[in-house]
Amino acid sequence: MALATLKPRLQTLNINKVKVLDTKAGATQMERGRAWMEKRERVALRHGYRCAGCGRVLLPRQWECDHKVPREQGGSNDESNLQPLCTDPCHKAKTAREAEARARGGAD
Numbered sequence: 277m278a279l280a281t282l283k284p285r286l287q288t289l290n291i292n293k294v295k296v297l298d299t300k301a302g303a304t305q306m307e308r309g310r311a312w313m314e315k316r317e318r319v320a321l322r323h324g325y326r327c328a329g330c331g332r333v334l335l336p337r338q339w340e341c342d343h344k345v346p347r348e349q350g351g352s353n354d355e356s357n358l359q360p361l362c363t364d365p366c367h368k369a370k371t372a373r374e375a376e377a378r379a380r381g382g383a384d
Contacts, residue, residue, distance in 0.1 A: 304347040316341040319358045328359035329366030340367040346374060 307315070319341055325334045328342075342361045345351030361367040 304350065304352055306347065307353050315353070315355060315358070316360075319355055320360045322355070323360050326360070327362040327366055329361050329370070332362050334360055334362065338363050342367055342370060 320334055320339070326332065327334060327339065339360050339362050342359050343351045343353075344357050344359055347353070351357050361370065
């Protein structure tokens, strides 16, 4: 006796074509690739590889290149709008303040 094969009812997920999230209307597009990485390094060098918030020495993969004016509020990707912040606590705290301000309906 042969077993019947059921037809699949779900489509397979093609992980190579996952859609990138849309940018909010009015937000500045995110930069990527080599140009962004070079800009990150210039920003860190301009600040002496120190956190703009607390002054700690920046360690690899433990800092973020932060937009002083967030992109979603029209902040640019220009180096004058960028600052290096240590991931924890400075960048996390700034992100939390911005999220709280958005929740209240205002800007930080």
